[in-house]
Amino acid sequence: MLIFEQSKSGRVNTAQQPANVASVSDIPNEFLRNDKPLLPEVSEMQAVRHYTKLSTKNFSIDTHFYPLGSCTMKYNPRACNSLAMLPGFLNRHPDSPANMSQGFLGCMYDLQEILKDVTGMKEVSLSPMAGAQGEFAGIAMIRAYHDAANGGKGDPERTEILVPDAAHGTNPATATMCNFKVREIPTNSDGDVDIEALKEAVGPHTAGIMLTNPSTLGVFERRIKEIADIVHKAGGLLYYDGANLNAILGKVKPGDMGFDVIHMNLHKTFSTPHGGGGPGAGPVGVSERLIPYLPVPMVEKVGNEFQVITEKNNTKSIGRLSAFMGNAGVLLRAYIYARLLGRDGMIRVAEFATLNANYMMKELEKAGFELAFPNRKATHEFIVTLKKQAKELNVNAMDFAKRLLDYGFHAPTTYFPLLVPECFLIEPTETEAQDALDGFIAAMVEIQKEAETDAEKVKGAPYTLPVRRLDDVKAAKELDLTWKAE
């Protein structure tokens, strides 16, 4: 039942409202609203009960194993939330001057330093509000760099961004937003970038390349140094998509691989909550040559005092991408997480994420599932292809995914990357115990048996959730995007 269907005109929650409010008489009628907006009129208890009940219809990390590839659904420590919600942090106005903000700015400065260290980049700006905005910042910086070339005359021929065909959809979409043409680079059968194709693609029109390493195929790009050399020699810059940083945290630094600019997804690697799809945080780090272009605001330390750097100080900056300082509360959570982990804890993240992924990969292979890259080690994630099941049993990856929900597991990422047919991209993360991994593997084996004996059963899944499979075609054709009173 929708909240509107529980609403009754005239029901008022006086405790939540300001008391004794005088009516407004000094605003002319032409500016005023004369109808009541459709907001629910329910009691506090009705509201609490409704939204508490709704919450129980979700799978979440707190309730289920959630091995969603490329999303790093690791445990979100409670302390990160409760400490970021201390009143001193919640009540700080974003335009508070530095002398009223030393507590907050100190945390941000420290976080910048920590992120510089783990990425091997020279400078970091925390302000992008999500991975995709970090990407935008990165590509906008590459554009600004080329525009400043030749003594400020620019390098207008650099119109292309190279993107491997395995990349996240945000990569090409971002390049388009920055007015670059996208040129796809193929992947070879072992999951590495096709170096010969890359050599043919680069040239005076190359502005840069966007890479994820480990790639979205769940393998480490072994010839990354060679790729960096090829692109740099052609005059292009290298962009690192930090989606998979969890796999190499403290083990390899993108700065050492030759990247000029990177974004990090703090909601993945630094365990800030995904929140049902945001907020994220996508700080960017850069090599020496891109420092002037970093987005503002940033935090600097002058003597013992922390200050905010704005476009007024950094005139070459690509500017601000949010009204204030990005998703500050998310950044605080990431900072607390980083402090709890510390130096050794960071490295263990990569180690145990990789251990879990390789264990699951081997066990699934032993159980008869086909790996997309059987000759490679897994990073923090790996790919199973269900193309045989789709062809021989007419049970596809989506059917397996939906049936897994009945077994109490959130499905892995399905049908991404697009290169591998009927794929499952599986990322267990370091916070899952072996028992959980074994449970998932056992469920896969059971579903395989069901697919062999009763394919229709799998194809009809799920059965035990609040709804069965939904009609997406109807949803898109007969758009129903808002509730209307009968």
Place this chain on the structure above:
Amino acid sequence: MPFIPHTEEDVKSMLAAIGVESIENLFDEIPAELRAEGLTKVPDGVSEMEISRIMSEHAEKDSRVLCFAGAGAYEHHIPAAVWEITTRGEFYSAYTPYQAEASQGTLQLLYEYQTMMASLTGMDISNASLYDGASALAEAVLMAIRANRKSKSKRILMPRTVNPKYRKVAHNICKGQGITFEELNFDMQGGHIRPDSLPKDPGDFAALVIPQPNYFGVLEDIDALTNWAHEHKALVIAVVNPTSLAMLKAPGNWGEIGADITCGEGQPLGAPLSSGGPYFGFMACRDTYVRQMPGRIIGRTVDLDGKEGFTLTLQAREQHIRRSKATSNICTNQGLLVTAATIYMTLVGPDGLTKVAQASHNNTENLVKKLEATGKTTRLFNRPVFHESVMKFDLATDQLMQEMSERKVLAGVDISDDYPELGNVMLVCATETKTDTDLQMYADLVAEITG
């Protein structure tokens, strides 16, 4: 080990299953010369008890401030239940609802949110949110250019009464695509865009942005501005404060046919000030433009048994399907903040939100009166305002800010950098959270400092 459950025994059995001797062997595909030599600036790990102490000390440094600043971020009372429920693990730690059957809680909530926002803005439909108000305006500009089929122009008319930070963000995000912004200047008496100052022959342009209230808190002549833009075949992008919409005319009712796209900052609906984020941007539009709308959209549909359910829809617009041809590169929304906003709107209801708007307006008016009574400051603009006002002081505003801050009062936002022609001015705001005593204290401090 923090947040890692493995025992030594687990590690041994897992390594044996994999067939390697050590965890280190799992990294042997990484070229040796790339391996990091360790971390130098990351401090040693601390316990939960220690970090609690550290963070409390940080938070304490910035706390207990009486805030009269607004300028895009507003302090409102947030009912206790809002964040109690929002931080339930089932909302807090869930991902984007791609597996609809396992995400009905988030999806139904978003559908309810879309309904509330569409009604509040007077538009047909709403998306499930964008990052913040500023980036929502940038996305609205890109959308207007796609949606306006009567104009091929990439010109946007942008009043200087739009929040200067929003203007900067819109420019920074849109400039790569050849979009130009032409500024419209405001009237020095009213602090608004005078409809009779608009160009007679503006040439081809894609959209006019109309802020209500504007950055100065002042109410614009929305009807005349809307009609003027439509007469010139341009779209109207409304940038509004959601609290104000309980009291002020909804953009869907502006002028003859209403605004085309409405966007703004959702923070006043249940998100704490929190240093500027996370907030959320909202966006609503007429249904004819739905396929040009960026961001996630939730639709109601049925399952195999004909039972009602909710799902992400119109995904063909989005980057994970369309890649380089997507409507935007946006991937996440601000789901958790929308969860808070939906619960906030439910708890205060239409009556409560109206009272919040009225009380904020009245408090700001009272503050202005008390400040003017000191004889040290005057209201700069003569037009009606929502819950902010530009005040002109005898004293340099930075000095006033400084002295007030030493008394733990955030006096407002100094806007003289963005509007040098206005002199020593400050934008002040008193929401429903301020008492008469607070307002009087502010006025007394001003009198004392400028004494």
